[in-house]
Amino acid sequence: MSSQSDAMLLVESGLSVKKPIFLETPTFVIGKASSADFSIDNPFVSRMHCRIRFADGAFFLSDLGSRNGTSLNGVLLERDEESLLNDGDSIILATDVVHLRFRQVSDQTIDRTKTYPHGAQQIPSDIRLDSARDAWVRGEKLSPALSAKEFDVLELLYMQRGTAVSRDDVARAGWPDREDGDVGNQEIEQCIRRIRRRIERDPRSPELIVTRRNFGYLMP
Secondary structure, three states, X not given: OOOOOOEEXXXXXXXXXXXXXXXXXXXXXXXXXXXXXXXXXXXXXXXXXXXXXXXXXXXXXXXXXXXXXXXXXXXXXXXXXXXXXXXXXXXXXXXXXXXXXXXXXOOOOOOOOXXXXXXXXXXXXXXXXXXXXXXXXXXXXXXXOOOHHHHHXXXXXXXXXXXXXXXXXXHHHXXXXXXXXXOOHHHHHHHHHHHHHHHOOOOOOXXXXXXXXXXXXXXX
C-alpha cells in the first residue's frame, strides 16, 4: 500500500525549481503564502491554491477556492471537490502558469525508506545518487566525482526518467546562472558526452542516456 511519502510532484513548466517536490505530510498545501507546504511566488497563484491529501492509501487533489483555478488532466476542478490522483496525472495551476506532474513511487522509482552504503538511494538503470552528490554506476562510485554541472544534468534526467527532457530543461538544470537561457546545443552535447563517458558501458551506443532527435534526451 502507498504511504504518504510515496509520492512526488515533478515540475514540467512555470517554476525554476526542477527537483521533485515530495509529498511528505498527509495534507500538502500549495500556494503563494509562506505558510503553504510548498510556496510559489507568482501573482496568479492564490495564497492557498490547492491541496493534496493522503487518505486510505490514495492521494486526492482539491482546489481551495483559488482565483485562477486548478486543473487535473485538463479538467477544471470545482472548489473543495476532491479528485483521485493517479501516477502521471497532470496538475495545472492558474490556467497554465504552473504545470506539475504527479508521480507515485513504484519499483522503478526512489525508495526513500531503504538505505544503501554511504547513504545512497537506489535508482533505475544501475545508477545511484547519494546525499553527498556522488554517483554510483553498477555498484561502483565514480571517482573522480562528476562536476556540479554534470551531476545536476544527470539528476534531472533521472528525476524525469521515462520522459524525454528537452534541451531547454537541460540548459536550465546545468547552467542556472544563465537567466537568459543562452546555452548552445554544442555545450549541452559536450556535457552529455562527458556524462556518457563516465556512466555508459559503450558511450558510442548509450543505454542510460538516449538521444531524442530534435528534442533532447531520455533516461529509460
